Amino acid sequence: MAFQAVFAAVLLSTFLFISSSLAQSARTINVRNYGVVPDGRTDNEKGFLRAWNDACNGNGASILYVPKGEYVLGPVVFSGPCKGPIMFLMTGVLKALPGPSDVSNWINFRNVNLLLIKGGGTFDGQGPSAWRFNNCAKDPNCKPLPINLKFDSVTNSRIEFVKSVNSKQTHISFHGCENVNITNVEVLAPAESPNTDGIKMGRSSGIRILNSRISTGDDCVAILSGSSNIEVSNVHCGPGHGISIGSLGKYQGELNVQGVTVTGCTFSQTDNGVRIKSWASQFQATASNFLFQDIVMDRVLNPIIIDQTYCPHTTCDQEASSHIQIRDVTYRNIRGTTSSEVAVSFECSKKFPCKNIVMTDVNFVHSRRGLSLKSTCSNVNGRSFGLQSPRPCF
Numbered sequence: 001m002a003f004q005a006v007f008a009a010v011l012l013s014t015f016l017f018i019s020s021s022l023a024q025s026a027r028t029i030n031v032r033n034y035g036v037v038p039d040g041r042t043d044n045e046k047g048f049l050r051a052w053n054d055a056c057n058g059n060g061a062s063i064l065y066v067p068k069g070e071y072v073l074g075p076v077v078f079s080g081p082c083k084g085p086i087m088f089l090m091t092g093v094l095k096a097l098p099g100p101s102d103v104s105n106w107i108n109f110r111n112v113n114l115l116l117i118k119g120g121g122t123f124d125g126q127g128p129s130a131w132r133f134n135n136c137a138k139d140p141n142c143k144p145l146p147i148n149l150k151f152d153s154v155t156n157s158r159i160e161f162v163k164s165v166n167s168k169q170t171h172i173s174f175h176g177c178e179n180v181n182i183t184n185v186e187v188l189a190p191a192e193s194p195n196t197d198g199i200k201m202g203r204s205s206g207i208r209i210l211n212s213r214i215s216t217g218d219d220c221v222a223i224l225s226g227s228s229n230i231e232v233s234n235v236h237c238g239p240g241h242g243i244s245i246g247s248l249g250k251y252q253g254e255l256n257v258q259g260v261t262v263t264g265c266t267f268s269q270t271d272n273g274v275r276i277k278s279w280a281s282q283f284q285a286t287a288s289n290f291l292f293q294d295i296v297m298d299r300v301l302n303p304i305i306i307d308q309t310y311c312p313h314t315t316c317d318q319e320a321s322s323h324i325q326i327r328d329v330t331y332r333n334i335r336g337t338t339s340s341e342v343a344v345s346f347e348c349s350k351k352f353p354c355k356n357i358v359m360t361d362v363n364f365v366h367s368r369r370g371l372s373l374k375s376t377c378s379n380v381n382g383r384s385f386g387l388q389s390p391r392p393c394f
Helices: 002-023 045-057
Strands: 027-030 039-043 062-066 070-072 076-079 086-090 093-095 105-110 115-118 122-124 147-152 155-160 163-165 172-175 178-183 186-188 199-202 205-215 221-223 228-237 243-248 257-263 266-268 272-279 285-300 302-310 324-338 342-347 354-366 374-378 380-389
Touching: 027 045, 045 062, 045 076, 199 205, 221 228, 228 243, 243 257, 243 285, 272 285, 272 324, 285 302, 302 324, 302 354, 342 354, 342 380, 374 380
Parallel strands: 027 062, 039 070, 062 086, 070 093, 076 105, 086 115, 093 122, 105 147, 115 155, 122 163, 147 172, 155 178, 163 186, 172 199, 178 205, 186 205, 199 221, 205 228, 221 243, 228 257, 228 266, 243 272, 257 285, 266 285, 272 302, 285 324, 302 342, 324 354, 342 374, 354 380
Antiparallel strands: none
């Protein structure tokens, strides 16, 4: 993990540069001066775009200021590249238009370097007005509802002290991003809200999620194809489906996932704890170099799970084997309670068995006093050290 320490130092210096640049001689652009009104009814898309364009195209650093108030905002794309660092300083509440939408994203930042989003404001996706239109559980070819905050090709940036609530689909998503720090962020949606992943990423590197709280209806964090050097630390997850690597292997051309560290996190009444999942398909990739450490779980249904027969629908080939190679995974100092009989489940691929799975000091008890626990394994090569409850299955 020496690389991650070096990477963290580089990232810190980048963030200090952003803050310093914005603090010194930054122009402040107030969206209220662009016809934006906080009446909770008017679609302010045009005013926000004009304000963003002025901030992005001005020389030097800029602060795009959203004062307190309730602003309705239709789907919008904030595009770069910009001529200097930008702080999106939001103290108000942005609300999406109610109901379903034909677009994939509500608020989309694209091709921006040195972006800082902060201020204590809220992004309200108005999910309750659209969740009933989500039929993805029945139709695998469904059209997804909009993502609250989508970041495409955003680099050397920070998101901190903001809240995302009731997204119609995923709350925060990264694609093709590098060196982004997410700190003191709160994500909120009911446990029954469909497909409302907290933070999702793909084809991105150097994403760090720190000191945050995620309560949602799907994965708290989902780490997908092409992700590398990812850190999740001191995050509370629950309700939700846990922290997942994958799913992987659903599509041809997926990239390897490597270098993921999950430390100091807590899980409360989630469906899963830490999970690696892949489809039983012929598409190949490698998932490797993962560390899950210093984790506490409270009444989690599936605390530790590798599932290489992942199939949320009923149309999968039950005889197929996953072609995702999972290797070099360490579970260390993980403890708590589970609400199921199986606390540790490793269901690995018949063609590509899991390699070098290491468990050190893993200690679970059943949430109902007196009930016993067990581990289940198939197609896994592993080692165990220290205290183990339940007894390891390899």
